[in-house]
Amino acid sequence: MDIHRFEKGWLVASLVLIVFFIATVAYVSAVTGIDMVDDSGGDIDVDNVNQHDNFSDPGVEHVGENEYDAYVIAQQFIFRPGSEPFGAIRIPANSTVNFHVTSQDVVHGFQIVGTNVNTMVVPGQISEITVEFNEADEYGILCNEYCGSGHADMGGSIEVVPRNEWNGTDGGDA
């Protein structure tokens, strides 16, 4: 087959670019050990989210030295906790938080605004995503998947507070 030499060069350069892209992602995933959203969160019965061990009283729990589990329910059109009237998700500074997010109705999204903390929330599944928080700060959260007529209202906030201002009941009484 006749291929012009410029075109051959272009072809090779294109393939190098493609392999480079794949290699960078493989490197980040395999070497730096950053997990992506996958099936590790497990399944949940959509009709009984409120009876589930971890979601019957959603919120933030202290589980290790600097480690916390945050259970959040997404539903038309709020986050529990996160949105009013349940209040912000409160997290102590300098901590690692494992978010577990599930939906009790339709497909939602969960994103910490302006960051790469982002996951789909699909009914029947628990989305698991681990986030490291540093100093005290405030973040917005929003639903980024269309979930019905009130979708535009579905937002909330995360408050990262100094460790001594956080107590176990914060963000837990949903």
Add this chain to the structure above:
Amino acid sequence: MAYVDRRPLEARVVRVAFGAAFLFLGLGGLGGLIQSLHRTGYFQFIGEITDGNYYTVLTSHGVFMVLFFTIFFLMGAFTWALTRSLDRDLNNPRMTKYWITSMCVGAFLTSLAIIGGFTNAIPIEANVLYTMYAPLQAHPLYYIGLTLFVTGTWVAGYDWISTYWGWRSDNPDERIPLMAFMVLTTMLMWYILTVGIAIEVLFFLIPWSLGLVNEINPTLTRTLFWYFGHAVVYFWLLPAYLLWYAVLPKLSGGRLFSDPLARVVFILFLILGTPVGIHHQYLDPGIPEGFKFVAMTNTMFLLLPSLLTAFTVVASIEHGGRQRGGKGYLGWLRTLPWKNPAFSGMALAGIMFAAGGFSGMINAGMNINYLVHNTIWVPGHFHLTVGTASALTFMAGAYWLVPQITGKNLAAKKLAAVQPFLWFVGMTFMSNAMHRAGLFGMPRRTSEPMYDAFSYDPAIGTVGEVNSQIALGGVILTVSLGIFLYVIVRTWFGGEKVESPVDAELPPAMSGPEHSPRVLDNLKLWVGVAVLLVILAYTVPIAYIATDGLWSGSETYPVVVDALDTLEVLL
């Protein structure tokens, strides 16, 4: 002799398909204008954010533009391309009549279901957006209309393939002419990629919307949707590629650089186009990371045919510019026929496609995607690809094809010459602002992206400035679209028929099919490879997801919910 006189029956089919395409383009464009003014807060005449009207508009914009406008245009363009390239009438006029009728009826029913969302007088609505994720449910009419529309395209494909068989038995040793080759490979890809949506709609969504089954597995239907939902973008893109390869070199005054490479590009799309859909589900729980990585690898290799196209198309245009007297490294750019809207539209569409390709590479990266997934960055990206690479190329193609199917000279040529540039400018404003807004976290698919609980923190510029560019871009695009429709209507319904409305001659490629191995024309082989790759990429993920149940998981949830009632129960 103009196409309309040479093949009056086929010209009529092309006219019906183009008529439907441009009708939906106009309606969809109106939706786009409303959205760009509503979500930026400039003009919100479709009501409060708590009623669903915005999402009725959004559903219609999506479905009218990316399903009806693009696919009706493809039907017309492919009918022209196949019959012209084989120099042969379609095989079976009754079959032709059937598919165009089925598509029109289907599009009408689906439109009815969507537009029903504007009024409570009729109990029909389909505010589920183009992606129709269960457990949000539309009226059965929405899914049934789509079924008729898609089955119509299947029959059309068979109509074209059987025409090709007729040609083949008369020409046993000839290479498949290039445009026919493109039509055939695209349609073979289409059969493979519509399997997903056919299973989703026929086995799950229709029985569920009719109440025959009560529950649905949301991850399974999402996965089946994206099996179709990504590959379909190549069904929007390949008619544009056909025009870039077959017509654009001629419009620029030259010839296609390489016929063999054009064939390779279409084969790559046939093979790799479908086993990539899971890259829309990088952020889905319930799907193991390995499956996502396979989809990403395939997706990255799909950059190859588009990078090859960039080379061949630019080389062909450069050849044209030099034939017209252009000298030096960039001097050939100046001698190109920028005043001809058929040329300028396709060339500008190609430039925007390059920009869209770059944002697409970012979307495709499994990790960096987390920053932009479901933000307005994503519509910023696909308004460069389907919204310009495809849409503007189709409009430019129409300036050259509509005269051929009507036998009329193009009307209002000066106005038409401005139109592609207006589109380019409008899209530059809108798409660039959308990309930037996505980076600071503004979501897509929402009527009002401003929240009580927080405000955005743009690194550069302000939210107001970004919004003003989105709205301004939307207005410019609407003006451009209005000019296009005006020119087409004036051409179609005004003026006298002439013998030869455009120079319809298409010169042969510089490097012709004789320079390529015959195996490229072995379509059975390439379909086999494509099917094998789909089986490898999808069998295990689908089986894994289906273990959660086929008709179990989620019940139906209405689109309009009184959120306060739910809250009272909880509190």
